[in-house]
Amino acid sequence: MKQIECIGVARVKDLGLIDYSAAYAIQQETVKSVIEGGPHTLLFSEHPPVFTLGRLATEANFLLSKAEMTKNKIDIVRIDRGGEVTFHGPGQLVIYPILRLTDFGRDLKTYLKKLEDVGIELLRCFGVTAGHMPKQRGVWAGQNKIISIGVGVRKWVSFHGLAVNVNTDLKFFSMIKPCGLDVRMTSLSQLTGKEIRLADVKEEAVKCFGRVFDLNFL
Amino acid sequence: MSEVRLPELGEEIEKAVVSFWYFKVGDRVSEDDDLVELTTDKATFNVPAEKNGMLKEIRAKEGSEVKIGEILAVIE
Numbered sequence: 001m002k003q004i005e006c007i008g009v010a011r012v013k014d015l016g017l018i019d020y021s022a023a024y025a026i027q028q029e030t031v032k033s034v035i036e037g038g039p040h041t042l043l044f045s046e047h048p049p050v051f052t053l054g055r056l057a058t059e060a061n062f063l064l065s066k067a068e069m070t071k072n073k074i075d076i077v078r079i080d081r082g083g084e085v086t087f088h089g090p091g092q093l094v095i096y097p098i099l100r101l102t103d104f105g106r107d108l109k110t111y112l113k114k115l116e117d118v119g120i121e122l123l124r125c126f127g128v129t130a131g132h133m134p135k136q137r138g139v140w141a142g143q144n145k146i147i148s149i150g151v152g153v154r155k156w157v158s159f160h161g162l163a164v165n166v167n168t169d170l171k172f173f174s175m176i177k178p179c180g181l182d183v184r185m186t187s188l189s190q191l192t193g194k195e196i197r198l199a200d201v202k203e204e205a206v207k208c209f210g211r212v213f214d215l216n217f218l
Numbered sequence: 219m220s221e222v223r224l225p226e227l228g229e230e231i232e233k234a235v236v237s238f239w240y241f242k243v244g245d246r247v248s249e250d251d252d253l254v255e256l257t258t259d260k261a262t263f264n265v266p267a268e269k270n271g272m273l274k275e276i277r278a279k280e281g282s283e284v285k286i287g288e289i290l291a292v293i294e
Binding site: 054105107108109110111112137149150151152153154155160 | 230231237258
């Protein structure tokens with residue numbers, strides 16, 4: 001019998017609720033293993049409230065004082081990447097695809113577009129129509145952003161990825177200018193009017209990645 | 219001496235912006251160390267050193283725009 005041809009096998013690791021920094025360390029270890037020939041990997045995680053600041057982030061990205069941040073028990077992590085401020089928190093599914101991009105044409109634009117396609121398909125599974133936004137990254141429902149996308153690449157292996165707002169408390173976004181822009185954020189629960197389980201979103205996300213990237217998950 | 223150049227990043231991508239250097243001129247670098255992070259269109263990527271040596275020259279400053287194939291740095 002002829003085997004179904006597939007670009008590659010992939011695995012999923014669910015990190016559950018985990019500190020941003022701990023997940024970042026796991027991402028870096030996984031990048032190393034994929035560079036050395038390990039399988040494509042999707043890491044799923046959810047983080048306690050944290051603002052991550054890229055090298056370009058300034059105080060102007062914060063609309064709240066440091067004292068208020070501390071009072072709200074929000075962590076601030078400065079990370080080695082470009083870009084500005086991003087928020088992660090409970091109810092947001094953060095997907096870190098650690099993929100060997102040489103299998104997908106070594107093309108950053110194509111990769112970013114494919115990630116957006118995964119996001120659009122994923123939202124469609126939950127009855128939400130979303131799309132690309134000209135000159136912007138991420139996935140948008142009308143004028144509101146629902147999935148943020150940021151990608152890092154080392155030796156053509158990807159890290160960082162997608163932050164899908166499922167049941168995210170959107171008040172956190174009003175404390176910052178996400179990505180330095182005046183953008184209004186939304187979530188799956190806001191758009192559908194119901195709570196959606198992260199477990200269900202993870203299950204659909206694996207299928208969407210399989211289809212868009214032609215991957216066979218173990 | 220080896221020249222570190224901005225690699226091909228895919229169709230339609232002609233340039234990138236230097237976000238920051240992990241090292242400064244005069245630092246010793248090892249093969250595979252990330253030398254510099256660049257950004258294009260919401261993707262950041264690292265360009266590693268291809269050999270051990272001393273970072274002799276940085277040709278592309280942080281914040282500057284560089285074209286594919288352009289020399290970013292020189293390692294000696």
